[in-house]
Each structure stands twice: as C-alpha cells, then as structure tokens.
Amino acid sequence: MKTIEIIVSPQGEARIETRGYAGAACQEASRLLEAALGVRQSEQLTPAFFQQPVSVPTHLSAGGYTNPS
C-alpha cells in the first residue's frame, strides 16, 4: 500500500512522509502536496529511497514458472 502521511504541527508546519515507495518515485508522488503547502525546509532520504523498484524476472510468466536449466 502506497501512502503519504502528513503531520501538521500545532504551529502549522507540515512534515510529509512517503510510505511503500521504492526509489525516487516517492518524490514525484509527494511533489504536488509539497508545492501546495508552501516552502520546503528540509528533505531526508531513507534507505528505501535507494532501493530499486521490484521487477518480475522475464522467465516467470503468468503461465507459471519455467525452469531455465
């Protein structure tokens, strides 16, 4: 599940966290909300940011697993 969590402090400052994303797709997802709220103060990248998106191996198809050997 991909979600964006926004925590707005009692002083009105917003903290945006993306969840469930791998790689830089999270930045694209939250860009609209960031721009709508105001000025970016800081950004922190987490380990998930540097993960590659999961892809299905080409020898796995909808018809089932094909032993490559």
Place this chain on the structure above:
Amino acid sequence: MSHIVTIQTEVRCRESVTAACRRLQLPPPTEGTHRLFTSEATGLAVTLPAWRYPVVCELPTGTLRYDHYGGRWGDPRQLDRFLQGYAVERATLVARRSGHAVHEEPIADGSIRLVVQMEGAA
C-alpha cells in the same frame, strides 16, 4: 518510508482559508484593505478570537500581515491554530482533487495526522 520533507506553510489559497475559518468556527474571511494599528494591509482578512486587528493574508506572495504587539493585542497561539487548520484543509483539498482518499486523526501532542491513500482511491 522513503523520504521525509518538512514544509513551512504559506497561505496562498482562498478556498483553503475559507475552509480553515469554517473548521475553527471563525467568521468568514473578508477581502479588502484593513487597518493594522498605524498601517494598512490589503488582502483576505481573518478575524482571530480576541485579536484587536485581523490577520491579512496576501495570497499572491503567501505573506501574512498582522500586528499583535508582542502578544498583547492577540494570542499568537491563535495564529498557529489558524495555520494548522489551513495546512490541513489545503492538503486535504489537493489530495481529494487528485482522486485520493484522505483520513484525518488528531495526535496527542496537538498535531493532526493526514493519511493519503495513493492506491485504490476513487
């Protein structure tokens, strides 16, 4: 999570200002030129509880104009409360217009959490 961004709220959206006033049970904002002690400001004015002068939102620049005289003419926490309400309304409006469901809940420290569902939304 994959990245965390901190945003300083800027008040630029008329619709969200109106929604924040409604949320906080404040009078509707009024457009015009408003007196702030010896000066004047033009924009969308918000009347905060027990404040002598309004807070004037200059929407094109995101600037807030006000004079609470170091807190003697108005409690600064009321301004914080307005900014929080504005940010919540603004984020909710933008997310819903993009077709995403939004869940809102209060947190014990006074913050408000919004969770935007990026998949499976209408």
